[in-house]
Amino acid sequence: MFDFPEIFALPLGEWINIAVDWLTVTLSSVFNIITIGIRTPLVYIERFLWWIPWWALILILAILAWKVARHWVATVTVIGLLFIGLIGLWDHTMTTLAIIVTAVFVSVLIGIPLGITAAKSDRFEQSIRPILDGMQTMPSFVYLIPAVFFFGLGKVPAVVATFIYAVPPSIRLTNLGIRQVAAETVEAGKAFGCTGAQLLFKIQLPLARPSIMAGVNQTIMMALAMVVIASMIGASGLGLEVLRGIERLDVGRGFLAGFAIVIVAIIIDRISQAFGRAGTTRK
Amino acid sequence: MADNNHKIRCQGLWKIFGPRPESIRDLIENGASKQEIREATGHVIAIRDVSFEVQDNEVFVVMGLSGSGKSTLVRCINRLIEPSSGSIFIEGANIGEMDEHDLRELRRHKLSMVFQHFGLLPHRSVIDNVTFGLEVRGDSKKERMENAQKALELVELSGWESSRIQELSGGMQQRVGLARALAIGSEILLMDEPFSALDPLIRRQMQEEFLNLRSKVKKTVVFITHDLLEALTLGDRIAIMRDGAIIQLGTPQEIVTMPADDYVREFVKDVPRGKVVPVSTIIEEPPLVTDGEKSVKATVEEMEKKGVDFAFIVNANGVCEGALALEDALAVKENGATKIGEVARREFPTISPDATLEQGLPLISEGDMPVAALDKGRRLVGIITRAALLKAVQSNGENSGAPKVTTHQG
Ligand SMILES: Nc1ncnc2c1ncn2[C@@H]1O[C@H](COP(=O)(O)OP(=O)(O)OP(=O)(O)O)[C@@H](O)[C@H]1O
Ligand SMILES: [Mg+2]
Numbered sequence: 195m196f197d198f199p200e201i202f203a204l205p206l207g208e209w210i211n212i213a214v215d216w217l218t219v220t221l222s223s224v225f226n227i228i229t230i231g232i233r234t235p236l237v238y239i240e241r242f243l244w245w246i247p248w249w250a251l252i253l254i255l256a257i258l259a260w261k262v263a264r265h266w267v268a269t270v271t272v273i274g275l276l277f278i279g280l281i282g283l284w285d286h287t288m289t290t291l292a293i294i295v296t297a298v299f300v301s302v303l304i305g306i307p308l309g310i311t312a313a314k315s316d317r318f319e320q321s322i323r324p325i326l327d328g329m330q331t332m333p334s335f336v337y338l339i340p341a342v343f344f345f346g347l348g349k350v351p352a353v354v355a356t357f358i359y360a361v362p363p364s365i366r367l368t369n370l371g372i373r374q375v376a377a378e379t380v381e382a383g384k385a386f387g388c389t390g391a392q393l394l395f396k397i398q399l400p401l402a403r404p405s406i407m408a409g410v411n412q413t414i415m416m417a418l419a420m421v422v423i424a425s426m427i428g429a430s431g432l433g434l435e436v437l438r439g440i441e442r443l444d445v446g447r448g449f450l451a452g453f454a455i456v457i458v459a460i461i462i463d464r465i466s467q468a469f470g471r472a473g474t475t476r477k
Numbered sequence: 478m479a480d481n482n483h484k485i486r487c488q489g490l491w492k493i494f495g496p497r498p499e500s501i502r503d504l505i506e507n508g509a510s511k512q513e514i515r516e517a518t519g520h521v522i523a524i525r526d527v528s529f530e531v532q533d534n535e536v537f538v539v540m541g542l543s544g545s546g547k548s549t550l551v552r553c554i555n556r557l558i559e560p561s562s563g564s565i566f567i568e569g570a571n572i573g574e575m576d577e578h579d580l581r582e583l584r585r586h587k588l589s590m591v592f593q594h595f596g597l598l599p600h601r602s603v604i605d606n607v608t609f610g611l612e613v614r615g616d617s618k619k620e621r622m623e624n625a626q627k628a629l630e631l632v633e634l635s636g637w638e639s640s641r642i643q644e645l646s647g648g649m650q651q652r653v654g655l656a657r658a659l660a661i662g663s664e665i666l667l668m669d670e671p672f673s674a675l676d677p678l679i680r681r682q683m684q685e686e687f688l689n690l691r692s693k694v695k696k697t698v699v700f701i702t703h704d705l706l707e708a709l710t711l712g713d714r715i716a717i718m719r720d721g722a723i724i725q726l727g728t729p730q731e732i733v734t735m736p737a738d739d740y741v742r743e744f745v746k747d748v749p750r751g752k753v754v755p756v757s758t759i760i761e762e763p764p765l766v767t768d769g770e771k772s773v774k775a776t777v778e779e780m781e782k783k784g785v786d787f788a789f790i791v792n793a794n795g796v797c798e799g800a801l802a803l804e805d806a807l808a809v810k811e812n813g814a815t816k817i818g819e820v821a822r823r824e825f826p827t828i829s830p831d832a833t834l835e836q837g838l839p840l841i842s843e844g845d846m847p848v849a850a851l852d853k854g855r856r857l858v859g860i861i862t863r864a865a866l867l868k869a870v871q872s873n874g875e876n877s878g879a880p881k882v883t884t885h886q887g
Pocket of ligand 1: 541
């Protein structure tokens with residue numbers, strides 16, 4: 195009487211499983227290509243981060259921070275990374291960094307061209323806008339599902355989930371930045387006989403640069419926010435440490451790993467933001 | 478068809494903004510106004526059946542209030558905006574028939590444009606802004622630098638090459654915009670309200686420099702403005718636009734002295750006529766013209782008979798050789814034997830008939846004689862009297878002289 199009659203319950207879950215199975219089989223070559231496309235940079239970046247001595251990495255990041263950002267950022271970089279090393283999380287940090295850098299790299303590689311396309315075509319913009327809006331409102335856990343279905347467990351699906359979650363700002367802000375270039379400046383380009391490519395590379399992209407870099411910065415921040423969640427599908431690194439800390443009620447372990455994530459986030463955020471400003475307005 | 482003297486020829490041009498321009502043809506033929514059509518269909522008639530020709534080396538000014546279609550018109554000339562119908566010829570070539578490649582070549586070599594808000598590239602230095610057009614068309618680095626330096630010299634901005642755009646004042650930024658346009662060496666310059674965004678003082682200064690520049694380099698210019706004084710100062714001819722149509726096209730003098738309708742009349746009513754009206758409009762017949770062989774005595778008698786105190790001496794070819802004042806003649810003792818050629822002044826105030834009333838004023842106040850209006854061959858065209866000049870300068874409005882009440886704003 196009070197239970198919903200079971201005969202009316204749609205076997206929707208079944209159907210989705212069937213659809214996913216079908217997709218996995220028919221599109222297997224596509225997923226293979228994607229897997230290779232993600233694994234290749236991931237492996238190289240990981241190898242590099244394992245290969246480079248810890249002091250060299252700290253030095254490089256500190257010099258970078260000193261050059262482009264405010265000087266306190268360089269100080270924070272040195273102290274923060276030393277601290278991470280001292281609490282024994284250096285290797286975990288490198289693993290996490292490899293996943294994030296790969297996800298951001300893929301996001302930028304795909305997001306900026308999509309943003310450019312959206313800026314050039316109203317129709318394309320209108321068709322991707324609801325998708326981007328939807329992506330933003332969905333809880334980030336949702337992205338784990340397709341990633342696991344199509345790519346299994348491990349670092350590659352972690353990168354995929356991170357990419358899906360983090361790419362929208364790159365698309366959005368590239369589109370916005372190009373559309374915000376003053377109409378007269380674009381007209382000037384055309385009036386002097388620019389081709390489409392000249393217009394893009396000599397006028398639109400340089401002038402949209404602050405906006406594009408803000409988008410990339412947001413993408414980085416969102417990728418960092420996925421670190422812990424992505425560890426649920428097999429990404430090792432700092433995220434997994436936090437997860438273990440929670441699972442085993444080991445507050446100290448979870449807290450330290452979480453703190454390391456915050457340090458990494460601050461350093462990357464400051465440096466990437468400074469890159470966006472550099473060249474447009476001087477310090 | 479192609480007349481070589483026409484740099485730009487615009488024929489039956491229409492531009493209608495909206496989804497289906499052809500759908501409002503009937504409304505237009507039935508004489509609906511721009512406003513009615515906009516309200517009924519959402520279409521905007523920006524250009525309405527415009528035809529004109531711009532001569533080689535002419536400054537053609539298009540003037541009108543905001544929304545009258547000036548920017549749209551000038552953008553049709555380089556096809557930044559596609560006309561709805563009608564055609565435009567540049568040096569005889571129909572630009573509407575050009576494909577993308579030809580159009581790009583046209584823009585790279587034959588037309589350049591200056592924008593109201595400058596349209597500069599803030600991420601580039603001054604020199605890199607000026608070389609922009611040359612870079613786009615693939616000139617070598619050496620050519621780019623040479624041409625850009627020359628252009629910067631013309632706008633008096635040498636020495637600022639490596640400055641950033643943001644460091645420059647508005648007037649200087651527009652000079653960069655002008656230099657960028659000059660650098661490509663095109664014969665045609667399209668200028669969409671180039672000085673409107675500048676402070677009034679800077680604007681006057683830029684206008685002067687523009688005139689100065691025109692005396693140095695040969696350009697055919699289409700100049701857009703909403704400032705009548707600017708139009709009168711800079712234009713060889715002026716087209717006045719309203720609701721997308723040209724309602725009067727003429728020289729500054731024609732516009733000021735013969736406004737086509739009340740709309741134009743309203744525009745020109747406060748214009749200082751002295752700046753535009755040439756002295757040829759107030760030229761009078763010289764009362765006494767003689768040759769230099771006559772005796773002073775005979776001439777004095779003739780002057781007294783006519784009641785004038787001056788005479789002009791003109792030779793057989795009509796060339797004015799001197800002017801005789803009555804007082805000089807009376808001072809001569811042997812007036813029966815002396816020829817007037819000997820006592821006449823060789824130096825006397827003269828003016829070209831094309832000079833403006835304002836330019837005539839200082840001459841009038843100088844001497845005791847009327848000013849002789851001489852053409853290029855120094856032939857006497859007529860005289861300008863002090864009374865006529867002062868009257869003409871002070872009269873405001875039209876020749877009909879019907880007094881109009883002028884309301885001053887602000
Ligand atoms: N892209 C467009 N879409 C629709 N209507 C337009 C468009 N561009 C211009 N118009 C309309 O066309 C008319 C002419 O505009 P235009 O910009 O040529 O005027 P203007 O004389 O240059 O005015 P202003 O002095 O304000 O610059 C105006 O009514 C304007 O609203
Ligand atoms: Mg305009």
